[in-house]
Amino acid sequence: xxxxTLHIDWTRCDAxxxxxxxxxxxxxxxNWGYPLARTGSEFAVPAHLDDAAEDAVNLCPVLALRFxxxxxx
Amino acid sequence: xxxxxxxxxxxxxxxAPPVGVRRLLATGDPSLRTHLATFGPLPAVDGLxxxxxxxxxxEEAGLAGRGGAAxxxxxxxxxxxxxxxxxxxxxxxxxxxxMSAKDATLLHQSPHLVLDGLLLVAGVLRASEAHLVTTDGQxxxxxxxxxxxxxxxxxxxxxxxxxxxxxxxxxxxxxxERGRAIPRDHxxxxxxxGIAGRPTLVLNVETLAHxxxxxxxxxxxxxxxxxxxxxxxxxxTVAVDGTRRVVEAAGGTSLRRALEATGVAVExxxxxxxxxxxxxxxxxxxxxxxxxxxxxxPFGAAPGAGILIVLSRGHCGVVRAAEIAHYxxxxxxxxxxxxANGLPEIAEVMGRLARRDRDASLPRQLRELGGLxxxxxxxxxxDGTTRMVMSALEAFxxxxxxxxxxxxxxxx
Ligand SMILES: Cc1cc2nc3c(=O)[nH]c(=O)nc-3n(C[C@H](O)[C@H](O)[C@H](O)COP(=O)(O)O)c2cc1C
Ligand code: SF4
Ligand code: SF4
Numbered sequence: 001x002x003x004x005t006l007h008i009d010w011t012r013c014d015a016x017x018x019x020x021x022x023x024x025x026x027x028x029x030x031n032w033g034y035p036l037a038r039t040g041s042e043f044a045v046p047a048h049l050d051d052a053a054e055d056a057v058n059l060c061p062v063l064a065l066r067f068x069x070x071x072x073x
Numbered sequence: 074x075x076x077x078x079x080x081x082x083x084x085x086x087x088x089a090p091p092v093g094v095r096r097l098l099a100t101g102d103p104s105l106r107t108h109l110a111t112f113g114p115l116p117a118v119d120g121l122x123x124x125x126x127x128x129x130x131x132e133e134a135g136l137a138g139r140g141g142a143a144x145x146x147x148x149x150x151x152x153x154x155x156x157x158x159x160x161x162x163x164x165x166x167x168x169x170x171x172m173s174a175k176d177a178t179l180l181h182q183s184p185h186l187v188l189d190g191l192l193l194v195a196g197v198l199r200a201s202e203a204h205l206v207t208t209d210g211q212x213x214x215x216x217x218x219x220x221x222x223x224x225x226x227x228x229x230x231x232x233x234x235x236x237x238x239x240x241x242x243x244x245x246x247x248x249x250e251r252g253r254a255i256p257r258d259h260x261x262x263x264x265x266x267g268i269a270g271r272p273t274l275v276l277n278v279e280t281l282a283h284x285x286x287x288x289x290x291x292x293x294x295x296x297x298x299x300x301x302x303x304x305x306x307x308x309x310t311v312a313v314d315g316t317r318r319v320v321e322a323a324g325g326t327s328l329r330r331a332l333e334a335t336g337v338a339v340e341x342x343x344x345x346x347x348x349x350x351x352x353x354x355x356x357x358x359x360x361x362x363x364x365x366x367x368x369x370x371p372f373g374a375a376p377g378a379g380i381l382i383v384l385s386r387g388h389c390g391v392v393r394a395a396e397i398a399h400y401x402x403x404x405x406x407x408x409x410x411x412x413a414n415g416l417p418e419i420a421e422v423m424g425r426l427a428r429r430d431r432d433a434s435l436p437r438q439l440r441e442l443g444g445l446x447x448x449x450x451x452x453x454x455x456d457g458t459t460r461m462v463m464s465a466l467e468a469f470x471x472x473x474x475x476x477x478x479x480x481x482x483x484x485x
Contacts, residue, residue, distance in 0.1 A: 007260050008449075009258040009451070010408070010409030010410060010411065010412070010449060010450050010451050011256075011257065011258045011408045011409055011451050013409075013410060014410070015410055030411065030445055031414070031415075031445060032410055032411070032414040032415075033410075034410040034449070036445070036449075039448065040447065040448020040449050041449060041450075042260075066260070068260045
């Protein structure tokens with residue numbers, strides 16, 4: 001299964017941080033508590049972390065995370 | 074004589090294309106009469122070969138958007154046509170950048186070209202709505218122009234707040250849909266799904282004016298001025314000592330010549346902030362670079378919306394960059410954490426550098442903060458702000474070092 005892409009909606013995210021705990025391999029906390037990925041607002045989720053990513057989407061209290069199209073190229 | 078005959082008569086009137094580089098600003102006055110005498114009537118949509126014909130002409134012309142991002146216009150039009158759903162076309166005359174005056178100038182001097190472009194694109198896309206968004210100052214000339222012609226009655230004009238991010242495409246769409254000119258999160262392009270999920274084509278007013286002349290006189294005519302990689306003309310705003318001067322220049326004109334054309338002697342110039350507040354600082358040999366994507370790329374700059382902000386000799390680039398960073402931090406819509414928190418911190422550290430705080434770590438702090446905000450917002454405001462600050466650290470490197478030691482070379 002090709003990896004999916006997660007998108008952070010910064011207009012919703014309020015740094016509650018549950019996604020950072022669920023995806024420590026992909027996210028760390030920035031200076032202000034917001035999730036910091038390797039690439040800005042969209043980041044690739046390797047297949048073996050897909051379940052954890054799914055949890056992060058479902059557990060974000062403000063619905064700031066969502067999957068977008070499969071990773072291109 | 075029937076109405077139809079009258080139209081046919083008018084279409085047979087031949088109007089020669091403008092010669093030289095005064096194209097969009099070729100008319101002496103904004104009336105419909107002068108507009109028609111200068112450019113002739115707008116060709117009927119049917120004669121242009123539909124969406125395919127128009128996108129082919131725009132591709133051949135090589136027109137790139139004049140609102141800042143320089144995206145190929147034909148691609149945006151083609152993308153809005155793809156879904157087959159009724160599109161919404163928006164003329165973006167928000168001109169949120171305080172140092173820019175070219176869109177206001179265009180709307181005052183040649184409102185009919187902008188309306189032509191908007192109506193033409195709406196026509197080929199069979200759009201259900203055509204909007205024109207601008208600020209208060211341009212409302213009267215626009216309403217006068219619209220009252221002069223029957224075909225523009227359906228254009229919905231709306232004024233927006235005079236804020237830096239109001240003109241960002243998703244903010245413009247948001248203003249139309251929900252009355253709030255702040256950017257919104259989107260994962261698909263607006264040209265595919267924008268206002269109410271419909272294909273929404275947001276084009277800068279200057280881009281639309283170029284479309285209006287390209288469909289009249291053709292791609293070859295468009296390319297007869299400018300360079301192969303920057304065809305046609307572009308409107309430039311030169312901001313110097315509190316004045317803003319607008320000039321229409323051939324694509325690829327050098328910064329030096331553009332400054333001279335507006336009466337600025339390059340010898341008096343310390344640096345130019347190219348592309349406006351989200352732009353990059355040009356100094357030294359960069360002042361001879363052509364104002365085109367390729368010409369400015371080696372200096373990390375881009376034409377953007379054609380804004381050239383002059384820093385005269387005797388003024389400190391670090392201080393000016395800090396003032397701009399402070400302004401930009403205040404213009405954050407405040408809805409995205411990294412932008413709302415990071416930009417004020419960047420402005421604060423930049424302010425300490427400008428005040429010559431003896432702290433050698435300030436440039437490093439700026440680079441780290443920049444890395445924390447880039448790409449982390451619903452719009453590119455954090456990216457643009459960081460670009461300007463990083464470019465200042467580079468262009469004014471000596472001043473930055475001097476400041477860190479409590480000195481300033483430029484101002485005694
Ligand atoms: C912070 C920000 C502010 C912007 N302000 C404007 C503006 O005032 N006017 C404008 O035409 N484009 C502005 N843009 C660019 C628009 O998002 C969009 O790219 C443009 O209107 C598209 O038109 P074009 O393809 O004709 O250039 C802004 C972009 C950003 C990121
Ligand atoms: S869980 Fe949601 S609100 Fe919390 S940090 Fe992650 S994205 Fe932001
Ligand atoms: S990135 Fe900044 S300016 Fe852009 S929408 Fe978010 S808070 Fe507003």
